[in-house]
Amino acid sequence: MQIPPIYQTIITNLETVITGQTDALRKLLAAFISGGHVLLEDLPGTGKTTLAKALAQSLQITFQRIQFTPDLLPSDILGVSIFNQQNQEFSLHKGPVFTEILLADEINRASPRTQSALLEAMEEQQVSIDGTRHQLSETFFVIATQNPIEFHGTYPLPEAQMDRFAMRFSLGYVSAEEEVAILTNQTNKNISPCANESDINTLRQAAKSIRISEELKYYIVNLVRATRDMEGVQMGASLRAALNLMKASQALALFDGMEFVTPEHIQELAIPVIAHRLKIDSQARFSGFSGEKIVQDILRKVEVPV
Numbered sequence: 001m002q003i004p005p006i007y008q009t010i011i012t013n014l015e016t017v018i019t020g021q022t023d024a025l026r027k028l029l030a031a032f033i034s035g036g037h038v039l040l041e042d043l044p045g046t047g048k049t050t051l052a053k054a055l056a057q058s059l060q061i062t063f064q065r066i067q068f069t070p071d072l073l074p075s076d077i078l079g080v081s082i083f084n085q086q087n088q089e090f091s092l093h094k095g096p097v098f099t100e101i102l103l104a105d106e107i108n109r110a111s112p113r114t115q116s117a118l119l120e121a122m123e124e125q126q127v128s129i130d131g132t133r134h135q136l137s138e139t140f141f142v143i144a145t146q147n148p149i150e151f152h153g154t155y156p157l158p159e160a161q162m163d164r165f166a167m168r169f170s171l172g173y174v175s176a177e178e179e180v181a182i183l184t185n186q187t188n189k190n191i192s193p194c195a196n197e198s199d200i201n202t203l204r205q206a207a208k209s210i211r212i213s214e215e216l217k218y219y220i221v222n223l224v225r226a227t228r229d230m231e232g233v234q235m236g237a238s239l240r241a242a243l244n245l246m247k248a249s250q251a252l253a254l255f256d257g258m259e260f261v262t263p264e265h266i267q268e269l270a271i272p273v274i275a276h277r278l279k280i281d282s283q284a285r286f287s288g289f290s291g292e293k294i295v296q297d298i299l300r301k302v303e304v305p306v
Contacts, residue, residue: 003257004206006199013058013194018051020178024171026255027272028055028143033203033254034247036166037122037142039107039157039276044147046171052103052143059200060193061139064096065103068110074117081130092129097121100137104144108154115161118142122164139200159235159279166244167269168276203254210250211260215305219263220245223270226298227277232284233294237277245273263304271295 007029014025028051031038040048049065056063066077079095096102097118107115121127125136144165146157162168173179220242228236249265256265275291 001257001259004203004254006195006203007255009194010058013191014051014054017054017191018047020175021047021051021171024051024169026252027167027169027269030248030251030255030269031166032141033200033207033251034166034244035204036244036248037164038144039162039165039168040143040145040170041148041168041276042145042170042172046173048143048145048171049103049105051171052101054191055143056101057191058194059139060196061100061200062137063101063103064099065105066096068104068106068108068114070109070111072110072114074114077114077117078121078127078129090130092132092134094134097127098134098136100139100141102140102142104142106146107144108146108157110155112155112158115155115157119161119164139197159277162276163238163240165276166248167272169272203251207247207251207254210253210258212246212250213260213305216249216261216263216266217246219302219305220249220266222302223266223295223298224274226302227274227294230294230298232281232287232289233278234281235279237274241274241277245269248273267299270299 010029011022011025015022018025028038032055040051042048052065053063066072075095077095077097079093079098081090082093083089084091104118117127121136121140122142125138125140126133127136128134142165146154148170224237224239224242224245226236227233230236245266246261248269249261252265252268253259253261271292275295278291278294280289280291280294
């Protein structure tokens with residue numbers, strides 16, 4: 001099976017403005033094609049906003065950005081019903097959530113009440129306003145960001161919110177040579193559309209058709225279940241983690257031109273899919289434990305099917 005030309009075209013297009021981030025682009029598209037959402041936990045200036053905009057422009061779909069602040073209200077995200085005196089009826093003034101790619105910038109700066117406004121949208125692709133449900137686009141995709149260093153004036157995302165993100169990863173800094181290339185190409189930041197919604201649906205259907213054996217399904221389940229028995233873990237990963245890991249692994253196999261999932265695909269995504277869902281107790285954190293280290297340990301211990 002050949003690598004889908006649509007995927008290769010999208011990657012090539014994104015790399016014209018996102019230099020040296022092939023692994024991050026691979027994860028981002030795996031989440032997008034498998035119907036998940038992404039949390040980018042990284043320092044300012046690493047290209048998170050540029051990445052979200054470039055993806056929307058490449059795919060010819062709508063894009064909205066919300067800057068999360070402590071005074072942001074749920075209605076600022078979802079929208080409000082406004083009474084029209086002329087026809088004596090309420091009409092919906094849609095908020096920025098009615099888009100296809102939503103960049104939730106610094107999501108942990110908003111209050112928990114405002115953060116929770118995205119829960120229904122991320123899980124069910126719909127929002128409820130004044131008791132009425134409104135459907136969102138089938139391609140609705142959230143890219144949220146947060147600064148992993150600065151915690152002053154922030155509200156940590158609750159476990160239910162973290163579980164809605166299929167993956168959490170960072171972009172990181174690129175090499176010196178790639179930074180020079182970015183400076184050189186700074187004047188050429190335009191990106192041309194290279195795919196459309198029909199191409200997205202084609203990739204999604206193709207990913208669903210990728211075979212995954214019963215042995216690998218058990219491997220995924222065993223990885224997830226192992227997090228619930230690890231010392232220092234107050235709350236392990238949920239079934240949603242296993243579903244996200246399976247679907248994203250199918251997308252990676254598709255990107256690699258394969259007709260079936262391999263253990264390597266699962267291992268590549270295990271940390272970004274599982275680690276952020278683990279609640280580590282305070283004593284374990286002070287001892288140097290983290291979600292990433294725990295998943296790495298589990299990957300070494302759980303038997304790999306052959």
